Amino acid sequence: MHCWVYDPFLPEGVDLDGAQRTASLPPLLARSQVLSLHIPLTTQTYHLIGAAELAAMPNGAVLSNTARGEVVDELALVAALRSGALYAAGLDTTTEEPLTVSNPLLALNNVVLTPHVGGCTPAALAAMAEGAVRNVLGFLGGNPPAASACVYPAVLS
Numbered sequence: 001m002h003c004w005v006y007d008p009f010l011p012e013g014v015d016l017d018g019a020q021r022t023a024s025l026p027p028l029l030a031r032s033q034v035l036s037l038h039i040p041l042t043t044q045t046y047h048l049i050g051a052a053e054l055a056a057m058p059n060g061a062v063l064s065n066t067a068r069g070e071v072v073d074e075l076a077l078v079a080a081l082r083s084g085a086l087y088a089a090g091l092d093t094t095t096e097e098p099l100t101v102s103n104p105l106l107a108l109n110n111v112v113l114t115p116h117v118g119g120c121t122p123a124a125l126a127a128m129a130e131g132a133v134r135n136v137l138g139f140l141g142g143n144p145p146a147a148s149a150c151v152y153p154a155v156l157s
Contacts, residue, residue, distance in 0.1 A: 004028050009148045029056040034064065040151045041068035051076035060087040069095035078104045081111060092116055 003019035006028040010021070022028045025048075029035065035057060039045050049063070050073040057063075063086060065072050074095050080086035088110040096103060097116060105111050135145050147153035 034062045036064040037067040047073040054080040064090040066092040069093045
């Protein structure tokens with residue numbers, strides 16, 4: 001598998017462990033047989049993936065969202081899944097949590113839903129706890145985290 005990364009905040013020179021960087025989202029979408037989202041929800045990422053972005057992906061692609069539900073326009077996602085343009089979706093998070101029984105995602109046989117616990121492995125939880133402690137101790141010691149590592153960097157000023 002060839003892995004491509006798009007992150008406008010990732011500093012140049014970061015080791016991507018064999019993945020290649022793309023300068024913008026459209027070229028990434030055009031080559032993504034599997035699109036995996038790992039981003040915070042901000043005003044810039046709200047509905048980042050909508051009908052146009054899903055249509056830009058190769059026919060039969062798969063979407064995995066472990067980020068935040070609102071990053072994906074779920075109405076557009078349901079339409080792409082129903083039409084077969086998108087082969088399947090794996091969602092660890094949805095716009096509406098918990099889902100109501102009338103949510104159209106529940107009626108699709110090409111969707112795997114998990115209850116927003118995809119990142120709750122023992123190793124992931126330990127790494128998050130260690131990172132949080134490291135950030136707090138750094139901040140208290142006069143070394144706040146880099147603004148590029150913050151969802152709301154304005155709080156650092």
